[in-house]
Amino acid sequence: MANKLINQLGLPKSIANIFTARNIITAKDALSLTEFELMELLDVGMSEVTSAMAHISELVCPPCQTALLLMEQRVRNESLAGHLPTQLKGLDEALCGGIPFGVVTELVGPPGIGKTQFCLKLSLLASLPVNYGGLDGRVIYIDVESKFSSKRLIEIGTKSFPEIFHKKGMAQEMAGRILILRPTSLSEFAESLQRIKVSLLQQQVKLLIIDSMAALVLGEHDCGASRQQALGWHVSFIKSLAEFSRIPIVLTNQVRSHVGDESLMYSFQAQSRSTKGDIPVTFDSHLVAALGINWAHAVTIRLVLESKSGKRFIKLAKSPMSPPLAFPFHITSSGIVLLDNDGIEMKGPEISTIHCQGLSLMKADKLVQLVPFNNLYSFRYSELVSCPAIVATYSYVSRLCMARDICLSILLVLLITISVSPSWMGGLSHCDHTWS
Amino acid sequence: MEIGMLPISASKRGKLLAAGYTTLHSILRTSTTHLARDIEVSESEALEILNFATRSSDLDKSSGSNANVIHGGQTAWDMLNEERFSSLITTSCLDLDNILGGGINCKEVTEIGGVPGIGKTQIGIQLAVNVQIPLDYGGLGGKAIYIDTEGSFMVERVLQIAEACIEDLSEYSHHFYKDNQAFGVKMHPNSILENIFYFRVCSYTEQIALVNYLDKFVTEHKDVKIIIIDSVTFHFRQDFDDMALRTRLLGEMSLKLMKLAKNFSLAVVMLNQVTTKHIEGSFQLTLALGDSWSHSCTNRIILYWNDDERHAYIDKSPSLKSASAPYSVTSRGIRNSTSSSKRIKMV
Numbered sequence: 001m002a003n004k005l006i007n008q009l010g011l012p013k014s015i016a017n018i019f020t021a022r023n024i025i026t027a028k029d030a031l032s033l034t035e036f037e038l039m040e041l042l043d044v045g046m047s048e049v050t051s052a053m054a055h056i057s058e059l060v061c062p063p064c065q066t067a068l069l070l071m072e073q074r075v076r077n078e079s080l081a082g083h084l085p086t087q088l089k090g091l092d093e094a095l096c097g098g099i100p101f102g103v104v105t106e107l108v109g110p111p112g113i114g115k116t117q118f119c120l121k122l123s124l125l126a127s128l129p130v131n132y133g134g135l136d137g138r139v140i141y142i143d144v145e146s147k148f149s150s151k152r153l154i155e156i157g158t159k160s161f162p163e164i165f166h167k168k169g170m171a172q173e174m175a176g177r178i179l180i181l182r183p184t185s186l187s188e189f190a191e192s193l194q195r196i197k198v199s200l201l202q203q204q205v206k207l208l209i210i211d212s213m214a215a216l217v218l219g220e221h222d223c224g225a226s227r228q229q230a231l232g233w234h235v236s237f238i239k240s241l242a243e244f245s246r247i248p249i250v251l252t253n254q255v256r257s258h259v260g261d262e263s264l265m266y267s268f269q270a271q272s273r274s275t276k277g278d279i280p281v282t283f284d285s286h287l288v289a290a291l292g293i294n295w296a297h298a299v300t301i302r303l304v305l306e307s308k309s310g311k312r313f314i315k316l317a318k319s320p321m322s323p324p325l326a327f328p329f330h331i332t333s334s335g336i337v338l339l340d341n342d343g344i345e346m347k348g349p350e351i352s353t354i355h356c357q358g359l360s361l362m363k364a365d366k367l368v369q370l371v372p373f374n375n376l377y378s379f380r381y382s383e384l385v386s387c388p389a390i391v392a393t394y395s396y397v398s399r400l401c402m403a404r405d406i407c408l409s410i411l412l413v414l415l416i417t418i419s420v421s422p423s424w425m426g427g428l429s430h431c432d433h434t435w436s
Numbered sequence: 437m438e439i440g441m442l443p444i445s446a447s448k449r450g451k452l453l454a455a456g457y458t459t460l461h462s463i464l465r466t467s468t469t470h471l472a473r474d475i476e477v478s479e480s481e482a483l484e485i486l487n488f489a490t491r492s493s494d495l496d497k498s499s500g501s502n503a504n505v506i507h508g509g510q511t512a513w514d515m516l517n518e519e520r521f522s523s524l525i526t527t528s529c530l531d532l533d534n535i536l537g538g539g540i541n542c543k544e545v546t547e548i549g550g551v552p553g554i555g556k557t558q559i560g561i562q563l564a565v566n567v568q569i570p571l572d573y574g575g576l577g578g579k580a581i582y583i584d585t586e587g588s589f590m591v592e593r594v595l596q597i598a599e600a601c602i603e604d605l606s607e608y609s610h611h612f613y614k615d616n617q618a619f620g621v622k623m624h625p626n627s628i629l630e631n632i633f634y635f636r637v638c639s640y641t642e643q644i645a646l647v648n649y650l651d652k653f654v655t656e657h658k659d660v661k662i663i664i665i666d667s668v669t670f671h672f673r674q675d676f677d678d679m680a681l682r683t684r685l686l687g688e689m690s691l692k693l694m695k696l697a698k699n700f701s702l703a704v705v706m707l708n709q710v711t712t713k714h715i716e717g718s719f720q721l722t723l724a725l726g727d728s729w730s731h732s733c734t735n736r737i738i739l740y741w742n743d744d745e746r747h748a749y750i751d752k753s754p755s756l757k758s759a760s761a762p763y764s765v766t767s768r769g770i771r772n773s774t775s776s777s778k779r780i781k782m783v
Binding site for chain 1: 443444445446447448484551552553557558582586587588589590591592593594595596626629630631632633634635636637638639641642644645646647648649651652653667669670671673674681684685687688709710711712715718719720721722738740741743744745749751758766767
């Protein structure tokens, strides 16, 4: 809308010509200058500039709706007033029906906790017919790290909805609705997004999953301004895509370690803290979501998956319409299952922290490598062969040496040397489909 | 007394200087015909220049004399009387209202900022509902404009808060008026939703265009009493290479909003995001959009976590004391915090 040409906006001829003469072609060009600058540039009086800008602004600004109109539209046009039910009763209730349409939902958590499993289940749910609680539509799954397993998808389908999947040809049709894209770079991703935008409504796409957003961005740029800028553009594009097509968009995000001895505070807080005296120094190297605080502001709903003392929780860390609840879950052959539908209400910023304690990763092709010496290094993935025994030992010992950074790195070196030995290689194939 | 202060185009200014009119005084001494002949413009344009010059010189001349002569000025006593009757919009949290001196002030621009998930959108929605509380119940009975730049306006949540507000009002009326037929709350949640005008802004140009258009919109809808912008930062944070331009655009936008607030006696609430800044060797949290933006609002409230509670801190205000108060976000909206520890903390 902002790219409307000025000479098509119905301004009086004289002023429209002056605009063009000064190379201000689109409305965006005109609005990107202050009125004073325009006055200087166009060499006209202030009153003329003001009236011209008022006219342009009226045509460029978005249409006015009322909240009532929005609600009525949603109830009328969309299934379940614009939500995709996740079949997890507690979560659906908290989210007023399920994953909402038109906004960006983020899943963040340490590796191996179940983000991809959740995404697989969601893509299946969206492709189901409406009478089974699905959206009866196509799904686009952007798989950056090649984690999509169609075998696992069929397994989830057969175990959760046996009556559909045992019918002849249904499995093929359901799986046929899920389109998997594997972009290898951020620019390729941007291109495929542009293509998706064009074909979104035509092909009845009802869900877009990006797994994982962090791998896409972090792999490309160095830290700092260029990454923030690239991310910023993609964020607005994805959000506008979600809204314009009224579909849910689900993204996954990674975590990185936060080795800070105190959390960030405002200047007025810092002043009052210093008068109190002792700042409690914690050696708590907990995890935070990757991609920064800008990203955290941009997503609408954030679901944190974490593991605390061996139990897994899914938490509603940021949601404009839900209380801060945490639901324990585990992963079965039919995907994620909640253990308790009521949820535990968490107070305070606890809802946003991410723990990774006692997580026994049965299927993990990545191991978290924390390089704690130098605070400048954040997170690096290393593809290590893993087996339950190693990982269990690792998590046990890491809990012991939480504060002793040196021990951790020595331990990792040991693990690498052990894992290279061929006897462990044989254990790999067994690790694929065992679910706790 | 300078020509440069007149709001006329550069070429006209050039002509004035070339013809020898270097001060306002010199323009005032001539007539329109002489001026038109000297600088070779039409009579109407010359008249316009003369009007501008007269207005400017009036302002200069009577500075220091009685206030009634100054065009557009007001004495402090008059302002005090006005302020006594100025309207306040409650936030539904008593502690927060107390540190705000009763609520969000109409005629002022208030900025509210905080980390993600602290409740900025919740406060915005609560205010959009509370401005509609009828006059009988001490509210303003007005309408709200909600400008959404991030897409965080969830209609289901607005419905929840609206229903809770109506329930609270009914309880209040039951409590005070025994014959509740006469004072029964006749509001329906749908009517509350109907009085919230919603604009979805997708780029910074749309945001600027909308702020320009609001003047006309509010003239047509005189009962709008609050404008909420959620959030004012989002579009200005991406794809802006020229930071100086961004500062100028933001400055102009904030001036327009202040004019809106003053002229139409409404409250403008801007929600802002946070960023980290490197101060004195450590990273600290601060509100986004830079230092020059922090001068653009009248009041500034920062929302933050204090242990397990949400607190609001008055960071900048010409008339309110720096204090912080706890509040909580419940399924019914913003309410008092439920902890029993000492409430308002004066800083």
